[in-house]
Amino acid sequence: MFSENDINNGGLPIYLEALVSNAQTELYPGCKKMSRLSFIIQLLHIKVYNKLSDKAMDMMLKLMKSSFPNGETLPCSYYEARKMLRDLGLGYECIPACKYDCVLFWKENSCLDSCPTCGTSRWKTDDGNSKKIPQKILRYFPLTPRLQRLFMSIKTREKMVWHKENRIDDDYMRHPADSAAWKDFDNEFPRFASDPRNVRLALAADGFNPFGNLSTTYSMWAVILTPLNLPPWDCMKEPFLMLSLLISGPNSPGKDIDVYLQPLIEELKGMCIDGAETFDVSTRKNFQMHASILWTINDFPAYGDLSGWSTKGYMACPLCNERTYSQRLRSKLCYMRHRRYLPKDHAWRRSKKFNGKREHSE
Known part of the structure; x- marks a missing residue:
């Protein structure tokens, strides 16, 4: 750079x-x-x-x-x-999208006037006289320049390497770097782990009503990234929460959110494999900064949208999978047999007060 x-x-x-x-x-x-x-x-x-x-x-x-x-x-x-x-690098890119979340009019589709999947027009009005307005817009905020700016200030630069230089490494979990997932990632990708300036990210996604009116059914979705290199008292503060995608409504993208994640995923793949040349204010030299997502933070419905796993129905639990114990009631599903997570000698396993049966499964 x-x-x-x-x-x-x-x-x-x-x-x-x-x-x-x-x-x-x-x-x-x-x-x-x-x-x-x-x-x-x-x-x-x-x-x-x-x-x-x-x-x-x-x-x-x-x-x-x-x-x-x-x-x-x-x-x-x-x-x-x-x-x-x-x-200042606080701009964004507007990318038109299909009204029904089929595709982005981006890259090879940028010149199209209708969706190649469903045939819906790209524009709200297309009479040739008025200005063309897209049916739906994705606002994409590039991530790389914002990560690079963290190393152009001596204060934020010191915070970005805190996890390696100042963190106390003991048996207590005070920071994501103390977790098994972080350590497994370091063992799997030693080249990435060799430079503490490489950025680990968490991704959060959720919908909100921008009008603040509960009677209006409008859902706009935001995808936010935060650097986990920072100390625990900084990584969730507002200045370090980086808005990456803003998906216009009125409806939630649901499982089609992967369509809107394409620009971010492409940038992250480039950051992970090739990196970005970045100026380090402490050394006054450039280095190749890499970045990778380690975790996602979301509620259960958004987890289903991001992962592609159905968080509804008989096998709603993504961990239990086919071992999910579910029972159909009159108007809903109920997920039962949670006593199997208790120790084998626990008294509640032998009790019949819950459903008239003892719990023997593991």
Whole structure:
């Protein structure tokens, strides 16, 4: 990503110099409390938090520019403010999708006007006169630049290697690195484990109603990643929760979520096999950063969507599989015989009070 010639004397990639300059630019001559960048970020936060329209933001910026002292550095419009965030690497890619979740109009399908599977039109309106609007959109937030930025700050860089350099390795489980799964992964892929800067990720997915109205049946799905290299008191904090996919509604993608995971999976495969050249601020040199998903975090229905296992019906348990003990009641299935998990000499195994039978199975 960067060569040594791309690093200035301060150890910072040259392409970031403009952003640093932006962060040090005064909001107006003599303003010491807030920089241009910090003011714009807070203003955009207010817009999102209070659900202000784009037009309202344009009007507010116009009023501020006319009210602030001469020499102010405010953007002229909401579009210019958003463009600054894109330069920070906070942009995203809009990928049209089939209305019925069949395919993404991406890569080999990017030029198609109808779904190759079901034949449904890609567009809401296609009369040739109005602007074409996709039936459904996937918003994809690239992961690699955000992981690279974690190593461009000395504070976050130290946190990313905490699991190797500062973690106490004893018989207590305080961090995912203490788990058997983490250690098995290290044994299976020693080359990955040899560099503590390589990133282990957890993936979480769930649906939510963006309108906050329970009477409106609208489900938008988010896929979020978090680096597990971080200390346990940081890895679940908001600044390190990285939104990767935002799947528009109104319906849940269900088991077709794998269609929407394609861009993320392709990026992760590249990160795992080839890696990404990344600047390390502590050494002022580049290294090849690799990343891999170790765990998923989700509720049981979302587990079924991500894994492809049916979490309903007679064999709903993905661990017991065919050994799932289920019984059909009048209007639902009931999963029985949990006493088999008790020790063989437990008194409850011999009791007939539950269903009139003793429990002898293992």
